Amino acid sequence: MSARLEVPCFRHEALLYAGIDEFLAGTLPFIREGVAAAEPILVVVGARKIAALTAELGADAGRVHFKDMAEVGANPARIIPAWNDFVEAHRETGRPFRGIGEPIYPERSAAELIECQRHEALLNVAFDDGPGWRLLCPYDTTSLPPDVIEEAHRSHPYVAHDHGDAASGLYAERALLAAPLREPPAIRATLTFNGAGLRPVRRLVSTQAARAGFTSRPIADLVLAVSEVAANSLQHGGGVGTLRVWRDGDVLVCEIRDSGHFNDPLADRRRPAPGKDGARGLWLANQLCDLVQVRSFETGTTVRLHMHRDRTR
């Protein structure tokens, strides 16, 4: 890792570490190298790790931009837009820049974990054709299951260990983008909608969320998000869609299915402009919901919007 390479393209690298000491040993040289070269550095990790890094870096900490992953990436689909803002802010300067991002931690739910893994794979899609920069993604081998570590080998072209880094032998460009969705538990409500209007969709979601114990703000957020996604079905998805609602513990899930198909795996992560139409519904859904799972195949598109009853988490 010490060899200073001129990076012509995006270098997406996993860092496997065991415990906080190895985390610091793996990330500090990467940060210090960037500081020495006066590179812009963005570090998006958990609050406790930010504190540990800040303490170790001393005065240099002021030259590093930190963001809490719990805020930026509670919904993992909001992480790429954050990196995108960082890339856009620095690409014109022509100077190299680098980042550290740790989206996967043990507290992630099963559905969040899948979406985090998709996020890691989507980083390659999002930045492979852009300017050259380095992104290091730490994985804690002591707290994450082996299959998660294995998946990191698939989503990262490079994997760093305590004894150096190497090209990943498992790297598969679009690994997991089509990860299957779990069969839902008991369905609470189903509704088919069409051009006759979306008010019944909104009424159903609002009623179900209220019955699930939600307060008004998450209800209104979920209603808006589902209505936007259902509008996509009417506009791009064959004009008909199906809404299904269920509960998964304290999470209410609203699923919209239609017969449409789109090819852009980053469609839900592009910020809409006021003058353009396009997939703004999915983007908004990601800002409003705790998790949005999108799968689009030739056979149809499924979007699952997850909302937690206790949104303070």
Add this chain to the structure above:
Amino acid sequence: MGLADQHADRCIYPRPFPEGFDACPAFQATSFIAADSRNKPLGTWRTCRHLGTGNDLENRGRFYPRCALGDPRQRLQWLAQVSPAKLDIVRALQEEFDQLSRPHRERLFHARARLHSGPPSAMREPELEQLIDAFLTTIDRFLELNDERFRDVGLPAEPLRQLIKEWVWAWVRTPELATPRFDAKPLEVFDKPVRAFLGAPTEPVVSAARRLWDRPLYVDTILQILPTVDPPGLALVGDVDRSNVAAVAQALARMRGHAGDVHLDLSGLLFCDLGGLQVIVRASQALEPGRRLVLHGIPRQLERALEIVDWAPLPNLAIAGGSSA
């Protein structure tokens, strides 16, 4: 002219309300136990919290089913003011409470019947007190468990608890078959529109502009676009979504022809999607410098969507006054 035409606040829906009734947007189901003249229960019926009886003074005092929220326009305005999400929360809480309280209410119903119709010894106050205490304990637990939801809809637990206690006692002590008259005074601790959740009459607040209901620019099943005067502009009442956003854009475009600021009264809005927001933003951008599109009574939710999409700077867009729920 039939009776129905004489009272704008007449409830026009068939009663008893069927299971899953949703024709009235302000409907708030609550169950009551009907009784015969000897206080014998006849079964449990669904009614509406806002349903009362009006007294038609011009028609020899005849009674009619009266909505405490007023006429259909006032019902919609009230709904926009409290927000559909909050009404749904109150509906859900009511459902849960009806379920939970049913055995208590049935026991109390029989106890009340014995108290008022049997010999004086049939029912003693201490027994009644025990039943009421058990009921109130259940209510306390329910309020505690749902504290966040009650606070969210503007019904903090403590005054609500006091109120329910008074209601239970008033109900037990009323020998008549008719619903006992409750004192409206204790309701005053709650905000005005919120009192309607508990059945009180309310007068919804409308933005300063006067709406010309008789000259709508556009009407469909979910939206009315109305011209307003003082200040001149438009009012959107109902839902804006992809089905009618073009009509909103058209109405806003026509306002460009007038001089000065364009005023848009959103206090009657129940829902607006991102496309609707986009149309509003574009309408402001289409105004020449110095003229503004002024949004009145913008719902909290729409303000939030505006923050999220972050289309700033929007120099010709102004938000006036406080926002509603």
